[in-house]
Amino acid sequence: EIIFSSLDKPKLLSRLTALLSEVGLNIQEAHVYSTTDGFCLDVFVVDGWKTEETEALIATIEDTLMRKNGAPPNSANASSSEKILELREQLVDCEIDWNILAVAEKITSGSSADLYRGTHSGLDVCIKILRSAHHNSPSEVEFLQQALMLRRVKHENILTFYGACTKHRKYCAIVTEYMPGGDLYEFVHKQNDVLDLLLILRIAMSISKGMECLHQHNIIHRDLKTANILMGDNHVVKIADFGVARVGSQEGQMTAETGTYRWMAPEE
Numbered sequence: 001e002i003i004f005s006s007l008d009k010p011k012l013l014s015r016l017t018a019l020l021s022e023v024g025l026n027i028q029e030a031h032v033y034s035t036t037d038g039f040c041l042d043v044f045v046v047d048g049w050k051t052e053e054t055e056a057l058i059a060t061i062e063d064t065l066m067r068k069n070g071a072p073p074n075s076a077n078a079s080s081s082e083k084i085l086e087l088r089e090q091l092v093d094c095e096i097d098w099n100i101l102a103v104a105e106k107i108t109s110g111s112s113a114d115l116y117r118g119t120h121s122g123l124d125v126c127i128k129i130l131r132s133a134h135h136n137s138p139s140e141v142e143f144l145q146q147a148l149m150l151r152r153v154k155h156e157n158i159l160t161f162y163g164a165c166t167k168h169r170k171y172c173a174i175v176t177e178y179m180p181g182g183d184l185y186e187f188v189h190k191q192n193d194v195l196d197l198l199l200i201l202r203i204a205m206s207i208s209k210g211m212e213c214l215h216q217h218n219i220i221h222r223d224l225k226t227a228n229i230l231m232g233d234n235h236v237v238k239i240a241d242f243g244v245a246r247v248g249s250q251e252g253q254m255t256a257e258t259g260t261y262r263w264m265a266p267e268e
Contacts, residue, residue, distance in 0.1 A: 001043060001044065001045055001046075002020070002025075002043075002044045002046055002057075002061075003041065003042070003043050003044075004016055004040075004041070004042040004044075005039065005040075005041055006039070006040055006042075007039060007040065009040075012040060012042065013030065013032055013042060016042050016044070017030065019061065019064060019065065020044060020046060020061075022064055023057075023060055023061055023064055024048055024049075025044075025046040025047070025048045025049060026046060026047050026048040027044055027045070027046050028045045028046060028047060029043075029044070029045035030042070030043070030044050030045075031043040031044075080136060080137055080138050080140065080141050081136055083141045084136065084140050084141060084144060087141065087144035087145065087147075087148065087166075088144065088166045088167065090148060091144065091147055091148065091151070091164050091166055094147075094151055094161075094162075094163040094164060095163065095164065095165070095166060095167060096120065096162065096163035096164060096165050096173075096175055097165075098165045098168040098171050098173070100120065100121070101118055101119075101120050101125075101127060101165070101173075101175065102118050102119045102120075103116050103118045103127055103129075104116060104117045104118050104119070105117055107126065112130060112131055112134040112139040112142075112143070113128050113129060113130045113131060113134075113143065114128075114129050114131065115127070115128050115129075116128075116129065117178060118175075120162060120163075120175055123162070123177070123178075124177075124178040124180075125162060125175050125176065125177060125178050126175070126176050126177070126178050126179070127173050127174075127175055128173060128174040128175075128176070129171060129172070129173045130143045130171075130172040130173070132170070135172065140172060143172065143174070144164070144166065144172075145242075146174065146241075146242045147161070147164040147166075147174050149219060149242040150174070150176065150242055152217055152219070153213055153214060153217050153219065155209070155210055155213040156209075156236075156238075157206045157207065157209050157210030157213070157236075157237060157238050157239060158210045158213060158214070158238055158239050159176050159177060159179070159230060159238045159239065159240040160176060160177040160238075161174075161175075161176055162175040162176060162177070163175050176240075179230035179231060179232045179238060179240075180231075180232060180233065181230070181231030181232055181233070181235070182230070182231060183226065183227050183228070183229060183230055183231065184203070184226040184227075184229035184230070184231060184237060185225070185226035185227045185229075187231055188226060199235060202235065203229075203235070203237050206236070206237045206238075207224075207229060207237060207239065210237075210238065210239040211224070211239065214239070219242075221239065221242065223241060224239070227241075228240050228241040
């Protein structure tokens with residue numbers, strides 16, 4: 001799947017279709033979602049790319065856009081830099097010195113960041129590090145917004161936020177508690193999809209309590225799925241990954257960024 005998030009413009013679907021065809025992709029399905037505040041989400045199911053690796057595909061699409069438009073596809077870097085400075089100031093009271101962190105083995109990788117196990121002040125922690133290729137970009141804005149979201153909420157069923165590294169010349173990182181049980185997706189599949197009813201109810205209640213806390217803070221997660229539910233000792237579960245969470249507006253309108261759209265309620 002390839003998803004484009006942008007301002008809604010005339011003939012946008014036909015332009016994106018032509019772009020993907022020029023890259024050499026075969027479009028199997030196309031879906032368009034528009035918001036009331038002028039944004040558009042174009043979702044394409046395609047085949048024809050030679051590997052599962054996506055970085056080269058993204059680069060090819062960007063190069064094609066540059067040739068067609070005569071300018072880089074993302075002209076928002078200047079405004080991103082201003083927003084990044086603003087977000088860093090909001091996080092100054094929870095700044096962690098990178099030099100006192102001990103980074104250990106990598107746990108997993110996402111689209112723009114890598115997650116490591118580590119220690120901080122004697123605590124086992126997770127250290128989410130934004131890759132250097134995404135510094136001073138909208139990805140860093142989203143990364144710092146995630147830190148702000150985590151800082152706002154404290155609840156037994158929401159991942160505990162310890163702080164962030166935002167001022168180091170090389171690293172930008174979010175530091176949270178370490179959850180030894182992995183994510184709920186892995187846990188369920190290791191049990192061959194068979195769980196005790198009482199455990200199912202306990203997990204469901206815990207997730208509901210965590211989501212209730214978020215909604216009390218007017219935060220909409222928008223990417224709630226088993227891969228973003230982490231497990232600790234004694235089957236304690238906590239909601240994580242606030243990368244696409246947003247503060248809801250009074251009018252009910254949301255920004256164009258999105259998460260895993262198959263798991264979202266339509267109004268999100």
